[in-house]
Structures are given as C-alpha cells and as structure tokens.
Amino acid sequence: MSRGTATDLVYLIAIVGFILALKGLSSPKRARLGNLVGAGGMLVAVAWTFSLPEVYSHTRNLVLIIVAIAIGAVIGVPSARLVKMTAMPQMVAIFNGVGGGAAALVSVTEFISAPNKSLAIYRIIEILFGVLVGSVSLAGSAIAFAKLQELMTGRPITYPAQQPINAAIGVAIVALLVVTVVTASTTVLVIVLVLSLVLGAIFVLPIGGADTPVLISLLNAFTGLAVAASGFTLDSTLLIVAGTLVGASGTLLTRMMSQAMGRSLTNILFSAFGSVVTASGADADAAGRSVRSGTADDIGVLLAYARKVAIIPGYGLAVAQAQHTARELADALAARGVEVYYAIHPVAGRMPGHMNVLLAEANVPYDQLEEMDDANQDLSTTDVALVVGANDTVNPAAKNTPGSPIYGMPIINADLATNIVFLKRSMRPGFAGIDNELLYDPKTTMLFGDAKDSLSKLVAAVKAA
Amino acid sequence: MIAAEPGLMTFITVFVLAAFVGYEVVSKVPSILHTPLMSGSNAIHGIILVGTMLVLGNAHGTAQLTLGFLAVVLATLNVVGGFVVTDRMLHMFRAKPTDRKGPAAEAGAKDDGATSSGGGSGGTPS
Numbered sequence: 001m002s003r004g005t006a007t008d009l010v011y012l013i014a015i016v017g018f019i020l021a022l023k024g025l026s027s028p029k030r031a032r033l034g035n036l037v038g039a040g041g042m043l044v045a046v047a048w049t050f051s052l053p054e055v056y057s058h059t060r061n062l063v064l065i066i067v068a069i070a071i072g073a074v075i076g077v078p079s080a081r082l083v084k085m086t087a088m089p090q091m092v093a094i095f096n097g098v099g100g101g102a103a104a105l106v107s108v109t110e111f112i113s114a115p116n117k118s119l120a121i122y123r124i125i126e127i128l129f130g131v132l133v134g135s136v137s138l139a140g141s142a143i144a145f146a147k148l149q150e151l152m153t154g155r156p157i158t159y160p161a162q163q164p165i166n167a168a169i170g171v172a173i174v175a176l177l178v179v180t181v182v183t184a185s186t187t188v189l190v191i192v193l194v195l196s197l198v199l200g201a202i203f204v205l206p207i208g209g210a211d212t213p214v215l216i217s218l219l220n221a222f223t224g225l226a227v228a229a230s231g232f233t234l235d236s237t238l239l240i241v242a243g244t245l246v247g248a249s250g251t252l253l254t255r256m257m258s259q260a261m262g263r264s265l266t267n268i269l270f271s272a273f274g275s276v277v278t279a280s281g282a283d284a285d286a287a288g289r290s291v292r293s294g295t296a297d298d299i300g301v302l303l304a305y306a307r308k309v310a311i312i313p314g315y316g317l318a319v320a321q322a323q324h325t326a327r328e329l330a331d332a333l334a335a336r337g338v339e340v341y342y343a344i345h346p347v348a349g350r351m352p353g354h355m356n357v358l359l360a361e362a363n364v365p366y367d368q369l370e371e372m373d374d375a376n377q378d379l380s381t382t383d384v385a386l387v388v389g390a391n392d393t394v395n396p397a398a399k400n401t402p403g404s405p406i407y408g409m410p411i412i413n414a415d416l417a418t419n420i421v422f423l424k425r426s427m428r429p430g431f432a433g434i435d436n437e438l439l440y441d442p443k444t445t446m447l448f449g450d451a452k453d454s455l456s457k458l459v460a461a462v463k464a465a
Numbered sequence: 466m467i468a469a470e471p472g473l474m475t476f477i478t479v480f481v482l483a484a485f486v487g488y489e490v491v492s493k494v495p496s497i498l499h500t501p502l503m504s505g506s507n508a509i510h511g512i513i514l515v516g517t518m519l520v521l522g523n524a525h526g527t528a529q530l531t532l533g534f535l536a537v538v539l540a541t542l543n544v545v546g547g548f549v550v551t552d553r554m555l556h557m558f559r560a561k562p563t564d565r566k567g568p569a570a571e572a573g574a575k576d577d578g579a580t581s582s583g584g585g586s587g588g589t590p591s
Contacts (some may be wrong), residue, residue: 018509022490025502032555035505042512046544049515052547055522061530065521068534069514073539080549090552092504095511099543102513105536109520109529122473142476220507227513232476234516240476241483242512249506251497346499353499360557 010048011238018242022249025036028366033317039426045238061107085361086318089351091149096223097141103226103243104134108193110233123182123233130229131189132173132196137222139200144216147208156208163270166202169195211268211352218265221250257347263409276315289429290329294445296454299421300461302445303329306383306419308339310375312412313359315349316389316424320451323362326388329455330368332462341368343375343385343412345393376413385417389451393428395436406434420444423454501554508547516539 001009018036024034056062076095083091107130111119119127148153159165165354173195180188207215224246231239258265303309311326330340342364348355356369370378379385385393394414397404414420420443429435438444447454491502517540521533 014512018512019486019490021503021505021509022487025491025498025505028495028498031498031501031505032552035501035508035551035555038505038509039552042508042514042544042548045512045515046518049518052519052522054519058522061522061524061533064530064534065518065537066542068521068537069541072538072544075538076542076545077549080546081553083550085554087551088500088504088554091546092500092507095543095546095550096507097544098539099507099510099513102517102536102540105532105539106516106520109532110535112532113520113523113525113529150481150562217503220503220510224506224510227510227516228480230513230516232473232480234519235472236516236519237476237479239512239516240480242509244483245487245490246506246510248484249491249502252491253503253506254490256499267518269546273585351500351503353501356498357500357554357557458514 001118005049007052008237011045011236014041014238015241017044018245019322022245033097046365059427068178080405084321085358086321087220089213089216089354092351093141093144093219094146096216096220097138097145100134100137100141100219100223100226101135103223103230104131104138104193106230107131107134107167107226107233108189110230111189119182119184120322121158124184126229126232128180128189128192129179130226130233132177132232133208133229134192134226136203137226138154139197139217140204140222141200141216141220143201143204144212144219147204147212154208154212157205162202162206166199169199169202173199175180199381207269213347213354214265214268216255216351217250217254217257218269220256221247224248224250237251272317291439291446292442292444294421294447296447297461297464299445299447300458301465302419302421303333303338303384303386303458304336304462306333306338308341308378308382309333309386310341310343310379310382310414310417311382312343312345312347312385312387312390312394313348313355314388314390314393315421316391316451317347318354318389320389320453322450322452322455323358323364325455327359327362327364329462330364332459335393336462339374340379341370342371343370343379343414345372345390345412346410348390348393367452372410372412376416379413379416382417384421385414386420386421386423387414388423388455391424392434392438394438395434396434396438400437404434414438415441418443423451424448425450501551502555504547504551508544508551511540511544511547514544516540 018041021034021041023031046082055065076345080091107127111127146152170207173192176188176192176195180192190335204215224243228240228243228247231237232242254265258268311330313326317323333340342359344355349358359369392406394412396405396411397414398406398409398411401407415438420438422439422444424446426448427439439446514537517533517536521537524530524533
C-alpha cells in the first residue's frame with residue numbers, strides 16, 4: 001500500500017469518527033462517547049499528518065509546528081477547563097472564531113506561496129472564498145464574544161446610514177474579488193482580507209440580545225464552509241468533508257433556533273431587533289398599571305401548600321449561578337410531597353439547550369425536565385408557575401399582540417397556571433427589550449432581587465412553612 | 466479551466482454528499498443537546514489543524530512562516546478548546562442512576578460543583 005493510499009485510509013477513519021460524533025449527539029447517553037470518538041478521529045488524523053513528508057522534511061518547519069501546537073494547547077486547555085458553565089456561549093464563539101481565522105490564514109498562505117500568477121482561476125476563487133468566509137467568521141465571532149462577555153453592550157448597535165454603509169462595503173468586496181481573480185494580486189487580496197474582517201464586525205454589531213446565539217450558530221456554519229474551501233485549496237478530502245459536515249449541521253441548527261423564536265433568519269440578521277423594539281414598546285401602556293410584590297415568606301407558603309409547581313428558568317437563573325439553589329428548592333418542595341417540574345423553553349438561557357446543561361450541572365433528574373410542549377399541557381393544572389429570571393420566553397405578547405416583535409414565538413404558557421411568581425431583579429424588560437404584560441397580571445406576584453438570594457430565602461421559607 | 470481538472474469534480478461530488486450527510490445526521494439531535502452539538506461541531510471544524518500543518522510544513526520565507534505559525538496556533542485552540550468544552554458539557558449528561566438510592570454520592574457531587582462555580586475564576590478544577 002502506498003503512503004498516499006494509507007493517508008487516505010487514515011483520514012477516512014477520521015471522517016467516520018466525525019460522523020459518528022455527530023450521530024452520538026443524538027442521545028444524552030451516547031453523546032459523550034460520540035465526542036470522544038470525534039476527538040479520537042482528530043487525534044489519529046493529526047498524528048498521521050506528522051508522518052507526511054510535507055510536514056517533517058524541513059526540520060525547522062517541523063519544530064515550528066510542534067511549538068505552535070504546544071502554545072495552542074497550553075492556552076486552550078486551561079481556558080476551556082476553567083470557564084464557567086454560564087460562559088459557554090462565548091467560549092464556543094471564540095473557539096469558532098479562531099478556526100475561521102486559521103482557515104483564512106491557510107488560504108492566504110497558499111495564495112502567496114504559489115509561483116506568481118500560476119494559479120488557475122478556480123483556485124483563486126477557492127482561496128477568496130476561504131479568506132472571505134473565514135475572516136467574516138473570525139471578526140464576527142470576536143464581536144459576539146465581546147457582547148456575551150459584556151466587554152461591550154449586548155444590545156444591537158446601530159449608526160446612521162448603517163444599511164447603505166454595510167452594502168457599500170459588501171459591493172466593494174465583491175468588486176475586489178473580481179479584481180483579485182483577474183489580476184491575482186496579493187495586495188488586493190490583503191485588502192479583501194481587511195474588508196472581510198470589517199464586514200464580519202459590522203454584520204454582527206446590529207445583532208444583539210437574544211439573537212446572539214443564532215448568530216454564533218451561523219458563524220459556526222461559516223467556519224465549516226471556510227474549512228471546506230481550504231480543503232478544496234489543499235486538495236484534501238478530509239477538510240472538505242469535515243468542513244461541510246459542520247457547514248450543513250450549523251445551517252440546520254441555525255434554522256431550528258430561528259424557528260424556536262418564531263422568526264425568519266433574515267429578520268434576525270437584518271432588522272436590528274432590540275433597538276426598534278425599545279422605541280415602539282408598550283411602555284406607555286404599562287405606565288399606569290401596578291405590580292404586586294410579595295415577601296419570600298408569603299411565596300414560600302404558597303409553594304409549600306401547592307400540589308404542583310412548575311419552575312420556569314431563564315437566563316437570570318444562569319447569571320446568578322442559581323441552578324443549584326433551584327434544585328434545593330425543588331428538593332425541599334418534593335420532600336413535602338409537592339410535584340415539581342422544570343418547564344424548559346428551547347431557547348432559555350443563551351443557546352438552545354443551554355438551560356438543560358446548567359440544570360444537569362446541578363444534578364436535576366431528567367424526569368423533572370419538561371420540554372415546552374409537554375409543559376404547556378401540564379401548566380393548566382399547575383398551582384404555581386415560578387418564573388426564575390425568565391421574561392421573553394413567557395411573554396404572552398408572543399400570542400396576543402400581533403404588532404409585537406416576538407409575535408409568533410412559541411412561549412411557555414405560564415399564564416395558564418393558577419398563580420404566577422416572578423423572581424426578577426427589577427421591572428427591566430428581558431433580552432428582547434419588550435415589556436411583559438404578565439408582570440401586571442392580577443395572578444402574578446413579584447419577588448425582586450438576585451435569583452440566587454431569592455431562591456435561598458424561598459428554600460428557608462418552604463422548610464419553615 | 467474546470468473541465469481540465471479531473472480531481473475537482475470528485476471534490477465537488479464529495480462536498481455535495483457530505484452536505485447531505487451532515488444535514489441528515491444532525492436532524493435527529495434532540496433540542497436538549499443543541500448546545501453540545503454546536504460545540505461538538507465547532508471542535509470538528511478544528512480539522513483545519515491538519516491543513517495548517519501542511520501549510521506550515523511547506524512554508525518558505527518569513528511571511529509564510531509567520532502566517533502558517535499563527536494558523537497552527539489558532540487551529541490548535543479550536544481543536545482542544547472545542548473538544549474540552551464539549552466534553553465538559555456532556556459530562557453533565559452522563560447517565561445518572563435514576564433511582565434515589567445514592568443521595569449521598571449525588572449530594573457530594575453537587576457540593577463540588579457549587580464550590581467550584583462559587584469560587585469564581587480562581588477555582589481549581591483539575
């Protein structure tokens with residue numbers, strides 16, 4: 001067997017590993033194994049690559065490769081291990097961004113290493129695609145990271161003539177792409193690279209709040225496609241398949257996430273959602289209404305003597321690191337014979353499934369977690385809906401107010417429960433910036449404060465009741 | 466031109482088939498696993514590491530060496546960060562005993578989690 005055939009075979013094994021990894025994610029039981037199989041595939045592919053003459057024949061370059069991998073591992077492993085579970089979305093964003101950056105660099109380096117103007121036109125197109133998409137993904141992910149890490153405001157950022165300016169940059173890039181194909185000029189390619197970074201940043205700036213996870217998913221798909229483009233450039237089936245797998249899965253996931261929010265992807269990407277909303281929100285309407293606020297003791301009694309309690313967690317619970325305290329409350333209630341379940345909105349938290357991860361971290365049993373559709377059937381027979389740091393995902397405006405920006409988004413019908421309790425820091429609107437009429441409902445009691453503090457007080461109150 | 470490149474059509478075929486495979490495999494993932502899926506697929510595109518190694522291995526001159534070196538560092542971050550983060554997430558989905566017989570063990574695990582997350586960024590998980 002020739003070395004080339006052996007390489008193809010090893011890379012095929014890695015590809016199978018990647019497909020099995022994605023398949024393993026179909027079930028909570030096999031997901032972890034699946035991820036390890038994927039990591040195994042990666043390890044095999046990388047290890048075998050060291051045996052290729054292209055990699056080991058120049059000693060200096062080989063040393064550089066080893067040093068670079070060591071640096072990456074030394075930075076990457078600790079930051080991935082130490083990050084808090086609530087900070088996962090921005091970690092995914094940044095690890096995605098660096099992948100896009102690597103793909104763009106591969107394309108650029110292949111371009112400048114080619115003997116002058118000897119590249120076929122389709123080669124230049126492949127390279128340009130890799131540079132463009134990889135750079136957009138890198139810059140976009142960096143901005144998304146900054147937003148989620150609260151290094152900058154998480155709200156949409158708009159400026160005058162935003163759409164025309166963005167469009168002008170887009171047109172300029174397209175023109176320069178054509179110029180690069182014709183002239184094969186390195187200078188023009190560098191300009192394309194810089195403008196692509198700018199495009200990635202300005203593309204992401206007007207997207208904020210609850211839309212950021214959809215964006216990260218889309219950028220993940222972008223990086224996959226950039227890697228596939230690098231695969232075409234390097235004639236590597238391995239990179240093409242792995243990149244395309246991610247491109248396809250990321251696209252599908254992005255669609256599922258937008259569907260969960262009841263909106264089209266175009267609307268999410270180009271409508272500067274939150275800024276419009278705060279301007280046109282129902283604040284005038286809400287001004288004259290009063291809210292009822294209760295004490296932890298009152299609410300503790302209400303919970304302790306209920307038959308069935310739904311805990312509806314939102315991002316506020318995650319921010320307050322209150323998932324463990326929420327479980328304590330559930331245990332305290334269960335000890336009194338109260339039936340407790342968690343009603344999980346698909347986009348609760350900042351990413352789909354994020355809330356499940358957080359609750360799993362607190363060892364909440366699976367059978368207490370109810371997906372939105374099941375929960376909505378149970379809520380009409382539920383005595384107390386305890387909304388912990390959630391807002392938009394229970395906002396009835398999504399059902400009742402056709403003009404509302406979240407109209408059409410599926411919500412958890414907390415309003416069906418006999419009593420509603422909101423644990424919230426303030427009356428401030430949620431991510432989407434929309435007022436929530438449920439806060440003013442006569443059935444609703446507010447308990448203001450940090451979610452973790454409030455839950456601790458409720459645990460004490462329930463135990464005392 | 467394109468027709469003169471026999472390999473290209475094969476690669477395009479592979480690309481199209483892989484797109485279908487990616488779509489089909491992922492369409493069966495339950496929504497509770499969407500975050501790990503995003504993270505896991507994020508790790509998989511770290512395969513660009515193999516590409517960056519080939520590029521740096523062939524690099525000549527300062528410009529190519531610098532770009533290639535940077536590319537390998539970034540790609541390695543993508544790979545190790547992606548898989549470690551995903552593994553941490555999925556660790557929490559590991560099959561737990563569904564019976565309530567082991568509350569002591571569960572409580573112990575829960576306390577560990579609470580301590581390390583409460584300890585902030587200065588925590589010492591290993």
